[in-house]
Amino acid sequence: MSYTKDQITNRKFDVVIVGAGGSGMRASLQLARAGLNVAVLSKVFPTRSHTVAAQGGVSASLGNMSDDNWEYHFYDTVKGSDWLGDQDAIEFMCREAPKVVYELEHMGMPFDRNPDGTIYQRPFGGHTANFGEKPVQRACAAADRTGHAMLHTLYQANVAARTTFFVEWMALDLIRNDAGDVVGVTALEMETGELYTLQAQTVLFATGGAGRIFQSSTNAFINTGDGLGMAARAGIALQDMEFWQFHPTGVAGAGVLLTEGCRGEGAILLNSNGERFMERYAPTLKDLAPRDFVSRCMGQEILEGRGCGPNKDYIHMKLDHLGADTIRKRLPSVEEIGHNFANVDITKEPIPVVPTIHYQMGGIPTNINGQVVETVDGQDRPIKGLYAVGECSCVSVHGANRLGTNSLLDLLVFGKAAGDHIIAHTQAGAAQANLPANATDATLARLNRLEAASSGEYAQDIANDMRAIMQAHAGVFRSQETMDEGVRKIAALRARVANIGLQDTSKVFNTARIEALEVENLMEAAQATMESAAARKECRGAHLVRDYEHDVTHPTCPLGRNDAEWMKHTLWHSEGNSLSYKPVRTQPLTAETVPPKPRTF
Ligand SMILES: Cc1cc2nc3c(=O)[nH]c(=O)nc-3n(C[C@H](O)[C@H](O)[C@H](O)COP(=O)(O)OP(=O)(O)OC[C@H]3O[C@@H](n4cnc5c(N)ncnc54)[C@H](O)[C@@H]3O)c2cc1C
DSSP, X not given: OOOOGGGOEEEEEEEEEEOOSHHHHHHHHHHHHTTOOEEEEESSOGGGSGGGGOOSOEEOOOOSSSXXXXXXXXXXXXXXTTTOSOHHHHHHHHHHHHHHHHHHHHHTOOOOBOTTSSBOEEEEEEEEETTTTEEEEEEEOSTTOHHHHHHHHHHHHHHHTTOEEEETEEEEEEEEOTTSOEEEEEEXXXXXXXXXXXXXXXXXXXXXXXXXXXXXXXXXXXXXXXXXXXXXXXXXXXXXXXXXXXXXXXXXXXXXXXXXXXXXXXXXXXXXXXXXXXXXXXXXXXXXXXXXXXXXXXXXXXXXXXXXXTTTOBEEEEOGGGOHHHHHHHOHHHHHHIIIIIOXXXXXXXXXXXXXXXXXXXXXXXXXXXXXXXXXXXXXXXXXXXXXXXXXXXXXXXXXXXXXXXXXXXXXHHHHHHHHHHHHTOOTTOOOOOOOTTTXXXXXXXXXXXXXXXXXXXXXXXXXXXXXXXXXXXXXXXXXXXXXXXXXXXXXXXXXXXXXXXXXXXXTTOHHHHXXXXXXXXXXXXXXHHHXXXXXXXXXXXXXXXXXXXXXXXXXXXXXXXXXXXXXXXXXETTTTXXXXXXXXXXXXXXXXXXXXXXXX
């Protein structure tokens, strides 16, 4: 069977949003309430989007537990980003944080409460008061199910606002007209296998991360970087893809996340000597230092032979001293995960943990309105008709390392900001020019190549090889040699992607076709990561390269960070597999710039 142009149905909307996670639904809510005709596509039912898995909290300087303000939050986020975050965007996010959290509260989000009725906030990694002086409680939490509570709240609000959802639909490619403006997407209805064009004045990507490019991952199977793939194929560069966050506490062997909220509530990390080793590495923040830092310290303990277990290859996280009552009230899912994935009763014994891939700091470059930007003559120029928010985007507030709970915040703040900007620039029901004649050519070529290649390679074999390469060559500790080798291996793998075949070409719910298309997207994210990483010759945030490590007293590169040469954003271009760079925005909106300094805790 092959797909032909005359089988394709066109549907028109004011706005098409690809992705029904937290970011997509925060944006769609804004648009639907403003009376725009919005279509939201999702590969899964909206409340199964990956945001549902977020556990620990959403940050906002509400100051419910002790003194806090947006300036402290701003400082922590700049420092957490290892000075690669754009300070204007970070200021915007931290100032907006209390507003977007209170909005959710008023929509009915069931946050945990303090005795006085205010929202409960817990400590989290890298959250401090008074510019790094001491930990502060800033993470607004609904037990360890914050994302679940948030996503259901947003879904209900969207249903009330009459947002149109297209459930189990997969967007395949962006449609750009001759001027380069985005005018829609091609999409596959999974149930029927039919192909559509969804035409719109504006397209917003909210497709989440690409965490499945790694072998050991806290991410859902649907996190295949589809937005990144579609953007890359449409000639849009991907920004800062070398920066991937390893979360310190994935269940050893399973990869399932145990929220940083565990350590926020008082859990501690121990090596095989029973030593609370983080006291040595981070005397002030200890177990609550940022994630990149804690992951590396754990790796160091294991490398130096102080790992736990028969193979000395994991670390223990101890929670029993919190007491069963606190664990059941604040961390009920963690207790369940302990039983189900580690066969451990965390109220009685420590649980084995290892750093696991968790979050992509890079993505599709945007400005603070959510508009996707390309760099022209050294300036960011918005691409007309295209926005991106949430984990697929890079605004960039997380820089080289995201602080815990800043992602749920990012998607609320920029989801809403993008919605507001689209409303200001969209007229409901405005006439749209016909789609260009070649609108579906690229998609048809991709689909029909798959349909024709019945003896080609199985997509998941290629995906598994990709994950093994990324795990080995772009891990917590990197070296120039392993990264260069990774570049060669990924380039060779890319050639194999062109040989993926489909044995079953039936149309109805053909998940093999979906997976094959997803692997093409994963490939873009993996190559962007490997190429960007091998080119960055310094240590910054999550990118630690053994060859460039220095101690904190080094005159030009303390801790290996080389601001003179590398305080800049990477841009990877799929076409030609090339890199370019653009400066970090160090001027905040109103605050004083936080000048770079060595990042110690
Ligand atoms: C286990 C875990 C715990 C976390 N805990 C926290 C936390 O406590 N606090 C915090 O701040 N952050 C946390 N994070 C990070 C945070 O949850 C995510 O970054 C965030 O939820 C991503 O939201 P999103 O809207 O960008 O994407 P997602 O929620 O991943 O949604 C993506 C959407 O895009 C759709 N989609 C993708 N591709 C296509 C396509 N081709 N066609 C149609 N639809 C498509 C999907 O179906 C889905 O609806 C956690 C992450 C993990 C993995």
